Amino acid sequence: MNGAMVRRADLAEFLRAKRSVIAPGDVGLAPGERRRTAGLRREEVAQLAGVSVSWYTWLEQGRPINASKDVLDALARALRLDPVERAHLLALAASDRRAGTITQPTVPESLHRLLGALEPNPSYVLGPTWDFLAWNHAYLRLFPVIEILSAAERNLVWIVFADPTARALIVDWEPEARRVLSQFRADTTPIRDDPAVQSLVSRLTLASKEFAAWWPRHDVAGMERRIRVFQHPQAGRIEFEFQQLTPGSEPQLRLITHLSRPGDNSAERLRDAVLLSPR
Numbered sequence: 675m676n677g678a679m680v681r682r683a684d685l686a687e688f689l690r691a692k693r694s695v696i697a698p699g700d701v702g703l704a705p706g707e708r709r710r711t712a713g714l715r716r717e718e719v720a721q722l723a724g725v726s727v728s729w730y731t732w733l734e735q736g737r738p739i740n741a742s743k744d745v746l747d748a749l750a751r752a753l754r755l756d757p758v759e760r761a762h763l764l765a766l767a768a769s770d771r772r773a774g775t776i777t778q779p780t781v782p783e784s785l786h787r788l789l790g791a792l793e794p795n796p797s798y799v800l801g802p803t804w805d806f807l808a809w810n811h812a813y814l815r816l817f818p819v820i821e822i823l824s825a826a827e828r829n830l831v832w833i834v835f836a837d838p839t840a841r842a843l844i845v846d847w848e849p850e851a852r853r854v855l856s857q858f859r860a861d862t863t864p865i866r867d868d869p870a871v872q873s874l875v876s877r878l879t880l881a882s883k884e885f886a887a888w889w890p891r892h893d894v895a896g897m898e899r900r901i902r903v904f905q906h907p908q909a910g911r912i913e914f915e916f917q918q919l920t921p922g923s924e925p926q927l928r929l930i931t932h933l934s935r936p937g938d939n940s941a942e943r944l945r946d947a948v949l950l951s952p953r
Contacts, residue, residue: 680791684866685766689734692753693719699753720790722752741767744862758860762894765863776868779926781808788929794945796914797931803870804830804858807927812941815948817843818918829874831858835882845903845911852888853895860894902932908947912940 676810694713703718714722715889719731725745732739746767750760776799789797789810799808806820806828814821819839820828827833833840834854843849862871878885902916914932921927934941 679736680867681766685710685763686734686736688763688766688892689719689749689753690760691890692755696754696799701752719749723748725749744901758894758896761865762860776802776865776870776896778802778805778807779924781927782921782924784884785921785924785927785929792931793900794941795853795931795933796941796944797929800830800928800930802865802926803862805870806830807905812945817904818948826873827878831855832878835878835885843904843906845905850882851884852893852900853900855885855888856893856895857897859889859892860896863894880932901935906944906947909940909944910947912944913938916939 693716696714697831698714698718701714701718701722703714716731716734717727720727723730723745725748729739730749733741743764746764747760750763753759755763781799785799786808789799792812793810794812796810796813798813799807801807809820817833817840819837820833823833823837827836831854834844834851841847862868865871866889875889879889880886897918900916901913903911903913906912913935915935916934917931919929920929921929932941
C-alpha cells in the first residue's frame with residue numbers, strides 16, 4: 675500500500691471511529707429501529723453534514739476523492755469533534771504532508787544549559803518522533819533506565835507502553851498512557867508516513883496489548899498543563915506540574931519539565947533520595 679492509500683485509509687478509519695461513538699440522540703436524531711452497530715449510520719452523518727450518502731461512503735472507503743475545508747468543517751460539526759479532533763481531521767485530509775525520512779535535530783548547547791538550570795526539576799527534550807534527545811540529572815533520578823535503553827527504545831511512547839519500570843512508576847497508568855498516546859497521534863499526524871513513526875507503531879502493536887487495542891480508536895488530544903503523579907522506589911509518592919515548551923529557534927523540539935507544586939517539595943525529595951554523581 676503506497677503512502678497516498680495509507681493516508682486515505684487513516685482518514686477513513688478516523689471517520690468510522692468517531693461515527694461509532696455518537697448516539698443518535700446526541701445529535702437530535704430519533705433512535706429508530708434496532709441497530710446492528712453502535713453509533714451513527716453513514717447516511718445519518720451525511721444528512722447532518724449536508725453531503726450525499728454516496729460521497730461520504732466513498733470517503734469512508736478510502737477512495738481518492740477531494741474534500742474542501744467547508745465540507746470537512748461540516749463533517750467536524752456532524753461528528754461533534756472538539757478543536758483538536760477537528761485540526762486532526764483537516765491534517766488527515768491535507769495533501770501537503772512532509773515526506774521522506776525525518777532527520778533528528780541537534781539539541782543546541784543553550785537547551786542543555788537550560789536543562790541544567792531547571793534542576794532539581796526532572797526535565798528532558800523530545801524530538802519530532804518523541805525520541806528522548808537530552809535530559810538532566812533530575813530526570814535520571816526519576817527514571818534512571820533511560821540512560822541504558824537502546825536508541826530504538828529511547829522514546830517516550832515506547833517507555834510508557836513497553837517498559838515495566840515506567841508502568842510501575844506512573845500512578846494511574848492507564849489514563850496517563852491513553853493521554854500520551856492521543857497526544858502522540860495528534861502531534862505526529864503530519865509525519866505519520868515517516869519510517870521511524872511507522873516502525874514505532876508496528877513494534878508497539880506487538881509489544882503492548884493496550885497499545886494494540888487503543889491505537890485503532892484514533893483518539894487525539896492536545897498537550898496541556900496537568901499534574902503527574904509517580905510512586906518512586908526511593909522518594910515515595912511525588913507530584914509534579916507537567917509543562918511543555920517549544921523553543922522558538924527549534925520548533926521541532928519539545929522541552930518538557932516537571933515542576934514542584936507550590937508548597938510541595940517533590941523535586942527536593944527526589945534529589946535527596948537518589949544520589950547521582952555528575953556525568
